[in-house]
Amino acid sequence: MDKEMDSRDWVALYKQALLKIEAGISEGQRKMLFGHYRAPDMALSVKRLAEIAGYEGMRSGSLHYGKLARKLSEAMGVQPTGDQISTIAAWRGDLKDERGHGQWMMYTELAQALEELGWVTSVESVSDQDIPVPPGVQKPKEVVLQTTQRERDPLVREWVLRTANGICECCGEDAPFESIDDLPYLEVHHICHLANGGSDTVSNAVALCPNCHRELHHGKFKEELAEDLYASIARLKRE
Ligand SMILES: [Zn+2]
Numbered sequence: 381m382d383k384e385m386d387s388r389d390w391v392a393l394y395k396q397a398l399l400k401i402e403a404g405i406s407e408g409q410r411k412m413l414f415g416h417y418r419a420p421d422m423a424l425s426v427k428r429l430a431e432i433a434g435y436e437g438m439r440s441g442s443l444h445y446g447k448l449a450r451k452l453s454e455a456m457g458v459q460p461t462g463d464q465i466s467t468i469a470a471w472r473g474d475l476k477d478e479r480g481h482g483q484w485m486m487y488t489e490l491a492q493a494l495e496e497l498g499w500v501t502s503v504e505s506v507s508d509q510d511i512p513v514p515p516g517v518q519k520p521k522e523v524v525l526q527t528t529q530r531e532r533d534p535l536v537r538e539w540v541l542r543t544a545n546g547i548c549e550c551c552g553e554d555a556p557f558e559s560i561d562d563l564p565y566l567e568v569h570h571i572c573h574l575a576n577g578g579s580d581t582v583s584n585a586v587a588l589c590p591n592c593h594r595e596l597h598h599g600k601f602k603e604e605l606a607e608d609l610y611a612s613i614a615r616l617k618r619e
Pocket residue numbers: 548549550551552553588589590591592593
């Protein structure tokens with residue numbers, strides 16, 4: 381960026397230009413811009429940007445983001461130095477994401493402009509928001525909970541865990557840690573819950589990482605997830 385202008389000038393220029401092009405920003409471009417702003421260090425690879433906007437390949441991602449950047453630079457009356465995206469962000473080939481891709485780091489002046497326009501809520505202001513801190517209870521009272529557990533066959537559990545071999549049958553990721561007995565930690569879940577009359581058999585049980593397990597119980601898309609399991613694991617039978 382031009383060194384003769386100071387940071388405040390850039391913020392003002394970005395704001396002016398963003399307002400000028402506001403109506404012409406597509407949904408995908410908006411998603412990329414805001415996703416970029418919210419990313420850790422405001423840095424993302426082109427591939428991630430494309431994914432955020434729901435584009436198939438990273439080429440269309442960079443194309444659409446590049447177009448947005450060009451509109452922005454035209455509205456600002458500046459020439460991008462090199463790649464069009466350089467109006468929005470600085471290329472950081474050294475700052476690789478977890479997949480080894482170099483990333484674009486959004487300029488703080490642009491981020492500031494987005495905040496001042498009220499297009500995004502700054503991260504600080506979100507955490508500073510007045511969420512009253514509950515006092516809690518110093519000495520929680522003891523309560524006796526009554527639960528009904530159904531008897532389970534330890535051999536079914538063992539078979540399911542052995543078959544999964546340390547890999548979650550839902551997301552396909554490795555177990556997140558080893559348990560105290562040195563085995564990869566997975567949990568056995570009954571797709572048709574035992575409480576609902578489901579059987580304790582290998583055709584109704586799967587080995588899951590704790591995240592997937594919680595999601596299958598509490599997730600918004602738990603039914604879809606269960607359907608995926610039925611579709612992808614041959615031994616499962618609907619009950
Ligand atoms: Zn999982």
